[in-house]
Amino acid sequence: MEEYFSKIIQAIGEDVNREGLRDTPKRAAKAFKFLNNGYEKTLDEVLNGAIFQADTEDMVIVKDIELYSLCEHHLLPFIGKCHIGYLPQGKVLGLSKLARIVDMYGRRLQIQEQLTRQIATAVETAIDARGVAVVIEAKHLCMMMRGVEKQNSVMTTSVMLGIFREEISTRSEFLNLINRK
Numbered sequence: 797m798e799e800y801f802s803k804i805i806q807a808i809g810e811d812v813n814r815e816g817l818r819d820t821p822k823r824a825a826k827a828f829k830f831l832n833n834g835y836e837k838t839l840d841e842v843l844n845g846a847i848f849q850a851d852t853e854d855m856v857i858v859k860d861i862e863l864y865s866l867c868e869h870h871l872l873p874f875i876g877k878c879h880i881g882y883l884p885q886g887k888v889l890g891l892s893k894l895a896r897i898v899d900m901y902g903r904r905l906q907i908q909e910q911l912t913r914q915i916a917t918a919v920e921t922a923i924d925a926r927g928v929a930v931v932i933e934a935k936h937l938c939m940m941m942r943g944v945e946k947q948n949s950v951m952t953t954s955v956m957l958g959i960f961r962e963e964i965s966t967r968s969e970f971l972n973l974i975n976r977k
């Protein structure tokens with residue numbers, strides 16, 4: 797990957813041998829690998845067994861989980877927040893694991909719609925939840941730094957599974973609690 801970054805830097809007309817750029821291909825490769833390290837993980841590894849029996853069927857919400865991903869069209873970042881809610885039936889997830897699921901799928905080449913669905917499906921599968929709701933609000937640098945150059949548009953995607961899809965009142969409770977109507 798280092799070699800390829802070196803070629804890209806040359807292709808934009810830069811001198812890869814100048815002092816400031818000498819280690820850049822190596823650094824860029826390391827950074828790019830980190831930003832895509834979600835491919836090296838599986839759901840089981842990420843959850844690490846942190847699934848707990850709990851005698852509850854009430855809604856669990858974790859909101860404002862920071863999200864960083866790369867759009868698969870331009871390899872530019874999209875950045876935002878992810879809100880997750882679920883209705884358990886006897887099993888709950890370790891709190892940090894929701895954020896780890898977001899990172900695992902976020903650190904891959906993505907479109908926001910697919911990322912939202914993958915997170916929802918992972919939570920549903922992990923704890924056999926009665927329902928899962930995921931909302932992502934993000935700004936896409938490919939729309940800000942280039943292309944249409946719109947600085948203030950936010951893309952919102954949502955995936956509602958199970959009871960969140962079937963019952964308007966459950967969906968509304970979730971949307972109210974994350975402050976979106």
Ligand SMILES: Nc1nc2c(ncn2[C@@H]2O[C@H](COP(=O)(O)OP(=O)(O)OP(=O)(O)O)[C@@H](O)[C@H]2O)c(=O)[nH]1
Pocket residue numbers: 867868869906907908909936938939942943944
């Ligand atoms: N639906 C969706 N579209 C995305 C996402 N990230 C980037 N895009 C869009 O992917 C599209 C790619 O369009 P193309 O016309 O093939 O590429 P382009 O010429 O670079 O497009 P512009 O961005 O309009 O300049 C653009 O409309 C992007 O805004 C995403 O997460 N979801």
Ligand SMILES: [Zn+2]
Pocket residue numbers: 867868869870871872936938939
């Ligand atoms: Zn893009």
